[in-house]
Every structure is written in C-alpha cells, then in structure tokens.
Amino acid sequence: MSYFDGVGSLLMRTRLVSLSLLSVVALVATGCASETAPQAPPKKAALVIAQGGLGDESYNDLAMSGFTASTKEKGVDGQKIESTDVVAQGDQLLRRAGTSGYGLVIDLEFSHGEILPGIASAYPNVQWAFLNNKINGPNIASVLFAEQDSSYLAGALAAMMTTQTGNPKINPDKKIGVIGGTKSVGIDKFLSGYIEGAKSVDKDVQVLTAYSNTFGDPTKGSQLAESMFQQGADIVYHVAGGTGAGVIEAAKKNNHYAIGVDDNQDKLAPGFVLTSVLKRSDLAVRKVVELYADGKFPGGQVINLGLKEGGVGLTDFEFTRNEIPESARTKVDELKKKIIAGELKVWNVIDQGYPSWMQG
Amino acid sequence: MSVFQGSNPGKYSRALTRVVRAAVPFVIALGLGGIVLLATGHNPLAFYQLLVREAFGGVDRIAATLSAATPLLFTGLATAIAFRAGVFNVGVEGGFVFGGLIAATVALQAGLLAGMVAGALAGVLVSALPGWLKARWNVDEVVTTLMVNFVVAGVTGWLVTTFLQAKGVANSATALIPQGSWLPDLLPPYGLTAGVLVALALVVLYAVWIKHSVLGYELRQTGLNPRFSAAQGIRVGRVIMVSMLISGAIAGLGGAVHALGVVHRFVDGFSPGYGFTGIAVALLGRNSAVGVALGAVLFGALASAGTTAQLFSDIPLDIVDVLSGTVMIFAVVRLWRQR
Amino acid sequence: MSVRLGARGVSRAFGAVRANQGVDVEVRAGTVHAVVGENGAGKTTLMRILYGLDQPDSGTVVIGDRPVRLRGAADGIANGIGLVPQELAMIGSLTLLENLVLGAEPRRGVRIDWARARAEAEELASDVGVELPWTAVADTVSISVRQQTEILRALRRGADVLILDEPTAALAPAQVDDLLRLLRELRDAGRTVVFISHKVDEVLAVADEITVMRGGKVITTRRADAVDRAELIELIVGEHVRTTGFVPSAVIGDEVLTVDGDVALSVRAGEIVGVAGIAGSGQDELVERVVGLRPAGGRITLSGKDITALAVDRRRAAGLGYISGERRAEGLSMDASLADNAIAGTHRAIGRRGWLAPSKVRRYAKRVLDSYSVRYGRLTAAARTLSGGNQQRVVIGRELDRAPALLVAAGPTRGVDVLGMAYIHDQLRALRDNGSGVLLVSEQLDELLELSDRIVVLHGGRVAGELPGGPESRTAVGALMLGRKAS
Structure with a gap:
C-alpha cells in the first residue's frame, strides 16, 4: 500500500477514470453512428x-x-x-x-x-x-x-560446381547438401528437384539432406551447415526461411557456398551465396491484382508460375559470376530451356508423391 | 491503509477503488497510445473509435472478440489458480500447446469428447513435474515451468514434423480433424464456438470454488501465508501440487478447445503466446474470476479489433501492440511490487 | 537539574481519536525517564511530537526550559534529540559501519574516509562500553546489535537526549539486560534517556522517573523509588488488576504428551509444564517437533497415541492446539480475513462434502471472536487491521475453542499489554483446570514461575533440570538456564 494512497492521488484517479469513461461512451456513441457503407468505386x-x-x-x-x-x-x-x-x-x-x-x-x-x-x-x-x-x-x-523446376537448376549447377578444381571454396569430395525447414511435401518439393537436378549432371554426386524443424532459428541452421561442410559438402542449399541466415553465415565462415531461397539472398554474403532459388511472391500478387483491376479475375482457376513466367528461377550470379565456369552457366540455360519447352519434366512431389531418390 | 479506505468503509467505495485501480493501466495505455498516434499524425479519438467499433460494434465483432478472448480465459484462469496458491506458474503456455497437440491427435481417432479429456490430461502432464519439484523440494517453479515450456515447444515441434504430421500437407501440421469432432459453433457463421461457454463456466466455477470450498480455502491460505497454513495443519505441499495440476488441466483444456474449435488441427503457430498473455490477464485481474474475465475480454478485444481495424485505417498493427504492451508492463510492475 | 525536554499542554487528534490531550511532561537532564502505558495510551504520538516528526494541534514542546516549534526530524536532531524507533530503520544489505555513517559520512575530498569512519565508530562504542561487529551486514546480526548500532548512530549525530520507543519488545531476556545496562551507562555519562515501555519490571529496573499515560493523558509522574510494582500496574491499567499469583493445579491426571530424545519431557492432564531457557536453547525445536512442523527424532505420543509420524492436521485432530510464538508470521495470516483466520485448522470439520457454507463459517468465527472478547469491526476485515493485543486474542480464541487435550503455547503474551496478559493467563489456567495439558514456552521467567506447575529448563538443546513452579524456584531456574547446577 504505498503510492496509490492518499486523498490527492485518489481525486486524480477518479478524475482520470471519469474522463476515460466519458470518452469511451462518446466512442461507442459516435462509433455506432458512422458505420462505413460499402462503396463500389474505387476498387x-x-x-x-x-x-x-x-x-x-x-x-x-x-x-x-x-x-x-x-x-x-x-x-x-x-x-x-x-x-x-x-x-x-x-x-x-x-x-x-x-x-x-x-x-x-x-x-x-x-x-x-x-x-x-x-x-x-x-x-x-x-x-x-x-x-x-x-x-x-x-x-x-x-x-x-514450380519450385521443383528452379530447384532442379540449382541442383544441376551445384553438381557441376562441386567437381570443379582450382576454386578454394570447393573441396575434392563430390558432395553437396540441402537443409529443409520441415519434413513435408511442401518443402520436399524443393529438395526432390534439387537432388534430381544434381543426379542428372552426375549420378555419383552425393546429396546430404537434413531438416531443421524450424523456420526461425539461424543457430540451428549454422550448426547443420557446419556439420555438412565437415562431412565433405561444399555447397549447401537451404529451404528453411529465417533458419537459412545461419546456413549462409556458416558458408562464409567456412569458405564454402550456400544457396539461398525465395528472395535474392546473394547479397547477404557476397561471393558465398552461389545463387538463390527465387520464388516471386511479388509477381504472384502483382498478377492477381492486375487481373482483378482489369476485370479478368481468374476465379476457379489455377495460375501456374514457373520458369517460363519468371515466377521461379535462379539469380543472375551477381557476385559469383566469375567463379562459375561458362560451360556450367550454358548448361543451366539449356536445362531451363528444356523445362520451359516441356522436353524435361521435373518430378513434382505434391502431384506425384515421393520419387525413388527420396525414399527412406 | 489509505485515508480513502479508512474514511469510507462502505462496500461500494471499496469496490470502486478496486475498479479504479484495475482501470489505471488501461487508461495510461490509452494516453500513451494517444501520444504516439498524435506524434505520427493520426487522430487518436478516431482510431480508438474505430477500435471500439471493431471490438464490440455488432454481433459479428462481439463474436470475434469473444473468440479471441476464449484462449485467454483459459490461460488467464490457469495462471490465476496457481498464483492464488502462491505458485508463480509461467508454464501455462506449455500446457496449452501440448494440450492442443494431444487433443488434435486424439480427436482424429476418438472424437470430440475424448480429445477434450486428452487435452486436459496432457496439460496435467506438463504441470505435474514442476508442481512436484516445488511441493517436495521447493525447487523454484519459475525456472522449472519456463524450462518445461521449452521442452514442450521442442517436443511438439518434433512430433508435428515427424509421427503426427499429416500426409501431403505442405506445412508442419497434423491432419484436419473431421467436422463431426469440431466444437459446435454458437452463432454461425461467426465462428464463435462453444469453447467460450466452457471457459466461462470454468470462470464461474472458479469464483465459487475458490471462495466457498474447503480446498479453495486451503489454496487461498497457502498463497497468502504458507507458514501460517502449515502451522494450522494445511498440507501446503499437497495444495501446491493440486493447484499446479488444476492449472495444467485448464491450460490443456484451453489448448483442446482451441484445436477442436478454431484451428481444427495442430499447426505451427498454434499459440502466439496465449500462455504469456494469460499471465498479464491474471495479474491485471488480480487473480479474481471477474478480473480474469475482464482482462481476457480486454486483450481479446485489442487482438480482434487491432487486426480488422487495418481494413479501415492505415495505422499499423504496432500501435495496438503499444496499447497491449503498456497494459502488460503495468501488470508486471504490480507483480514486482507484490513479490 | 533543569528540564532538558518536555511538553506543555500538548494535544493531538487523528480524526476522532484524541491521541494526546493536554499532556505535560518534564524530562530532567541526566536521567532515565520512562513513559509507560497500555497499547494505545498515546506514548508513541508524544514521542513523535517531542522528536519533531509530528506537530501538536495545540500546546508546545519545551527544550531547555524554552518553548520551541519543531518542524521536522531535522529540527529534533539539531536540538540534540535522537529517536530509536520500534521498527529499526536500517538498510539490511549494508554493513553496520555503513549504516552508522549513512547520510553523514566523513569525507576526504569527494571520497568517503572509511578509516576515519571506523575510528569514530570504535570510539563511540568504547565510550558507552559496547563492542560491535562493524563489518557485518545488518541483516545477519541480531536485533539487539542493530539496536545498539542505531543508538550509536543517534549519538554520532550529536544527540544527548535519546528516545527509545519500546526497545525491548523484540529482545530476549539476556539482551534486555544488556540494553538496560547500556541505558544506565548513557545516563551516567551525562546523557538523557526517554524510555517507552509497557513492561513494568524493566521500567522499575532502569528508570529514575516514571510518567504514566492512559487514554492520551498523563496520569502522574513519580520518582521510581517512590512507587512499587503493584501500584504502578494499577496506575497504568486504571483499575485494580487481580493478580492471581501462583495457583498450582488441583487435579493432575494421565500423561497427554510424552517426548523422547534429547529433550525428553511429559505433560499430564490438568498440568501446565513451563519450558525455560535462554533464547536458542532448543525451545523452538521442541515446539516444532511436538506440533509436527519439524521431522522428529525420537518418539512423541499424544494422549497415549503415537503421533511421531503424523502430519500437523492429524495431530490437531488428535487433540493438539498451538499458539505460535510468531503471531505475525505463523499465528495469523495478516492479509486474510478474520473469519478465515478463525476457522483455520477447523475448516475441514466445518466443511461439508468439501464445501464451506458461508453462514456456517460466519457463525463459527463470530462465536470464537466474541467469546474471547476480540474487538473487531467486520469479519471480512484483514487480521492486520486489529491491534496486537486483539490479534493475539484471535489466536487464543481459535486454539482454545477447540478444547485441545494438549495446548502448546509459545510466548502467548508476547507484545501483549498488562490487562491482556492477565486475561491470557486466566484463560490458560482455566484450560488446565478443565483437564487439558499445557506446554508453555516463554522467555519471561515471571510468567513461567506464575503459571507453571512444573518447569523444565533447557540448556544447549538438552534438559538441564526440572523444578516445581512458583516464585521460590526463581533463583534455581535462573541458574539452570545459564548452565549452572541448581543448588
């Protein structure tokens, strides 16, 4: 019983309360009166x-x-x-x-x-x-x-890079890695594409996989990546949201490569993020807004955003261009064209279930 | 003793004093929020008016507010019961989350009622160990309940990405509970479930029980003065244990109601910290039944109104965080003065 | 001798309560002046006015024969007055030395000169003949040591008049003796002491003059050698107090309590067994073992039943009552309502199928409080709101109403005034005469000698000896308490 005591503070309190009661009454009264009526324009x-x-x-x-x-x-x-x-x-x-x-x-x-x-x-x-x-x-x-398509390209690129010689960030082992945020089809869609892409380049390339079980823990990401680097991996792709910041950090610390996801993360550690697998949620939203504004909203339909539409893809290697051989970049472009042309069909876990390379 | 209490021994003036004291944090929060709004070039009155309308301005909005208040009624009550026994249980969050996961899993197989019971039992399980450690060895419950929260977060996170994860779902979630096992809606289509009735019934039960039952009496005395209680033959350890188990059961039931009524599964982000807001609710409501009910509705109103207010105003959600944060700080200051 | 400090016609009212009414007091320089009276007689109010903490509504304070107006404690200090309050105002986490110099530290430049502080402290202490552990943290030392520090602190600020408000209330008997010796020392060194108490024996032992207050008025001021104990008690209370004296039990029955182990004793029905000993001789352990608050080595029986392994509630059900020596911490729950305090321990019996009917609780509590003359307003008021004497009546009522076969009474009159004490003594005797056994633990030898049929003396955690009750045992009990053989 200390600071609330005394007549003075009581008077003050009573005044405060009556004031606030008044204002609440006023709020309710006016609030009910001025209900906003739905308007047609603008959209x-x-x-x-x-x-x-x-x-x-x-x-x-x-x-x-x-x-x-x-x-x-x-x-x-x-x-x-x-x-x-x-x-x-x-x-x-x-x-x-x-x-x-x-x-x-x-x-x-x-x-x-x-x-x-x-x-x-x-x-x-x-x-x-x-x-x-x-x-x-x-x-x-x-x-x-179509995240599986862009992940396929990333896998192919990583497989070509890991056999490279003369690059200090690359070790002799034919190993790359990938870290998922959680074991689920939505994430395995990325992982499956990445592995398929890597194997398509060189079926002897070994892909280490792990799940962080969290999308918000960079420390965990860093630990998982460190352990993969120790096992001989030199490129680790993360599909784990905020956890991925730790993966990128570990790559920089160990002088290896990370591959970013969703947004362009190349700039987070210039030179240590080989590329990022873009998922353009901005493009998706923009497309929906535009169709709606133009009165062409595709109700009941599915909008597929793939490599062709630019909805997914790789970055343009702003910081790693010099470290990636010309041949590798050409090969990635070729694969991309094949996918867009429909000549190459990447496995989609969501539609097709788990492929043979992701069993067990 | 204050002059006020001394010169006005009437029942109503004391009640008024209590109401005034409880309202102070909220009034200060409104004032502080008003300053922030003015400083950022907004009209505080207009915004508060919008908040009131979005919280209570129609059956749908009242339903939304009560719906947002429902988990807080459970967590606030669970916290209050432990606090009343002098146990500073901050593990209600863990009980709520674990109760939600277990309820969602059991209801898949065995239906609504079994899910609710299992959720409550899961909550009991979470609170049992810290309760026992406190009752038997006087191990500081703040530390143990906090640790249990971390353990629960880890275990549920792992279970929901391994054994309990639904096949073919793209995020960490259990399978959708069939509609037959959902808690019924009270006011379709407004999404207010019968869970709020369960919560309110518990609040009423608590009010009567804490005041008029033998165990409630022992709980209150233990909280006020454990040494006195022990000397009068109240088994303090047992009372502490019981309070923790009831607290856990209510927390777990809250998780079950949330899973079976609102989310219809257990999913990442199941609780945005209901257990911790529940601490503020209990502190603000001084561990009384009425106080907990009002506190839960207050925070529920801020949550529901704060979200939909964005449909009508450019003022960011942050200002609502300022409001609820200020109220919470005052609640914690009160705690600090008590301890 | 001139008047060093005094009051002329001082009146002070708080609302309807007239705490002081036309009070005249004259404290002569170089004397120990006692102000005595029951709880609520107005002693503390007067002292606050004399020190400057409070101002009279009318009348004036006199210093050195001149009327003065004291506007605050600083004025009191400036006039050489020091107050040692009942609740010592020390900072528990600081050392005694730090507390001593707090607010008036000797400095060298901007830094505190600790060497000089220490030297000053030692000098002050040796002047009045005490030794203090200056580097000990205040929280870790006894109340007695803290009190001495507080006295030196007042002296260091230049006080030559010391006002001590109920300084012995929280002290053990041996510590009381030390304090009284210190007060005499101060007087002999030419200082003036104002000593507030309601304990007649202490007052007679140390005071030169005694002012008696009752109901806010001064009844009389007498020279200490011109008044005897009985007369002083009558002056304080305002009526003739029937002092029963020692009345041994008429009928003694079977053993209701036996305790084995280091402290082995028994209590029979219709008998009060007193437990004497200097503080810390094992009384607390004995009480807690019998009540069940401490795991017992050895065997304890209650009315022939082995209760060694029983919890407190079972022991109570078997006929145990307990008046705690620590009323504020253990005897009562200060923030709980009077009703909740009154039913504690009986609440399970009052309950029906796990529920407590409010009407039943009210009736029970009202009966207990009324039959033990507790003055209270509402049953819902917190125990804290009652005066100390009334609080103790709540405890007495709660425990005696159950008519326990054995009552453990630890310091049952601690902090209770003369009238209240007589009342409690009568109640304990009445319980005994109805065939209950009483285990009475007290720091007050007079109380033990007057009430006990037998006295068990503890020393160093063991029974040093056993003597019959009554005033003749005083010397022998005193010797055993100090560990000497009874002659």
Missing part, C-alpha cells in the same frame, strides 16, 4: 500477411512490395492486414474483410486453406486469391509455383 484489395509477419526479408516482404506497387499502378485502394495470431483469427479476419467493401482479398497464410472455401462461398461477390495451394471455389484463384 479495394486486401493482403493478408502470413505467419512471420512483415520484416521477414522473404515471402511476406516480397509479396507486400508487389502488392504496393501493383495497387498503386492500377489505382486500386490496397490495404494490408497483419495479425499476431493469424492462424486462429483467420475465420473472423477473412469474414470481416468479406463484409468491408473489398473486392479482392489475397491470403498469404497457408493454414487458412481449409476455411477459405466456406468463407468464399459466403461472400460470392468478393474475389479471393490463395498462394501455394490449390483451393476450389468459383471465386477463388490459386497461385502455384
């Missing part, structure tokens, strides 16, 4: 940010940049929605978006996949877009990325 679009939030320097940030740019270009009123509890609030959040005059809602949060069809059918006048998974519904557009 409004909302972007629901996924777990991890903005500032992840990857998926969310990239999507956000595409959203900001495209809504501005197309004159659409764009609004982002973040939540600290995006998993549990999904239902209420999306429903509220459905009743708030938005014509388009793009949802980046993967765990909303199951609830989306119900909500979309409850709000048929709103267009809904979902990334990374195919969701059925006449007013839902799904965007899928």
